[in-house]
Amino acid sequence: MTRLRLHELCGYRAGDKGDISNVALFADDAEVYDVIVAEVTAERVKEHFGAFVTGSVIRYEAANVLALNFVMHGALGGGGPRTLRSDSLGKSLGGALVRLEIEVPEALAERRAPRPDIGWAKAILEGLG
């Protein structure tokens, strides 16, 4: 078994409703999905976020899109219009989740997230003069 960050295996998106943040975790394929179903429990996610999430964490499965959805209560410092945090809507909490390390079988040990190629962005900025 090897330890890997979820970032090497999954996509993510976070959304907000009041003081609740939901973070969806999207497996790259069915093999990864089986692993995250076993490894990424609500308890581990709750522990991972520590004092950032004051309430309960509930996990839902959406196997049809190879995704897990974590609903985190008390995750936004009181909710968008009430919180003092700079990330008032918790947009960054998806990235924070995929920082979590899990055990993966050897078959997945070499998986790595692709590295961004932003040549087009550099070209635009260089063109600004």
Added chain:
Amino acid sequence: MSSNGSVRIAGGQGFYGDTPRSVEGLLAEGIDYLCLEALAELTLAILQKDRQKDEARGFTKDLPAYLAAALPEVAAGRTKIITNAGGINPTGAARVASETAKQMGMHGLKIATVLGDDLMPRIDELAGATALAHLDSGARFADFPEPALFAAAYLGARPIVEALDRGADIVITGRCADAALFLAPLVHEHGWAWDDWDHLAAGTLVGHLLECSGQTAGGNLSRDWWTVPHPWDLPYPIAEVDADGVAVISKPKASGGRVSFDTVRHQLLYEVHDPARYLSPDVVADFTSATFSDEGDDRVRITGVRGAPATDTYKTLLAHHVGWAGETRVAFSWPEAREKATAAAAIFAQRVTESGLSVDEWCVELWGVDALGGPTVPATDAEPAEVVARVAWRCADQATAGLVGREMVPLTLGAPPAGMTGIGRGAARPTELLGIWPTLVEKSLVDSHVVVAVETS
């Protein structure tokens, strides 16, 4: 309606402040309904303040810009518009829509308004009839800490369908469930029954995919986000939905962006709790029952959506005043940036405390270290190249919140750490903080007050 009996609907707006430039590309594709979703949870608070200043306001001010872009297609009978831009004053919004049409030389358009979502005028009556219990904490309205700033029920698709059945070209609502804006034209065109749960669920799922505009077409994507074509020209999504509820999500061809299995699933779970029980006023949709087929060429087909009977309640949102917030930021560079930023925040906070200013809550963040990741960031001895200390605070009154920020100013020359520098151009003015109070209200207490009015411009 297209030749195969499908209805083409598009999501042209995802929030108040989105760009009306989206509309042109969507209309060029040929769409039957342009749906404009303008209300986030907070937006009613903004509109409430507008209306306090001017009784004629209380709707989203960018509505005329959207109408100006779309009305020629509406007048030609090719497209209809459905929007919740009415906010807390749909009647005022309809007046402006009528004026916009008149200025463009168009007459005879049927403009409908949906009223009855605004519960503020009835708040005392409702508080007597129901607990208005907070959905998360269970606290009762009796514990509500301040006067309500707004109270609005998320209405469903039914009044919008009534407006369309009565010939409306433009339907303007206040608060309604986002997905209902998109479900309504499908019910109207396909004649789906109100207990046809699977079809209502399919239409609701499609609405959920369209309601956040660019987020279905390559916006806010993880994984290979840098491969999205021409991201500065991100398109807004289109759905073609047949009478069986089979849908194809696509985008205008002459645009950047991407529609794929991955972009669609990113939006499917956005702001969703239990995906097997997506609660809307019209149906309980099971998003886990759907099959998504990526057909390539920026087309994703959706089949097999299942639904269950709707609940007896409307989600309702109230908001109340909480206090006033201020914030300030200072930056330090290497060496010892993290320690210096921490010390500066502490010195500032201690100055505030000793000045006697009353602060009810503090938030200290170190940008460049763990401001956004918090406890998920692993501890490291690595020295950041630079760190920004951001300190935010909450006070009971606006004046105090402003005075607190001034205590950072003397540190410009009087902070022991070397190299403190400002970022940005001074502290922002205090902002008002609001608490959100989500609750449920029996449909029977709301429905009898829902009114659909249709007027000809």
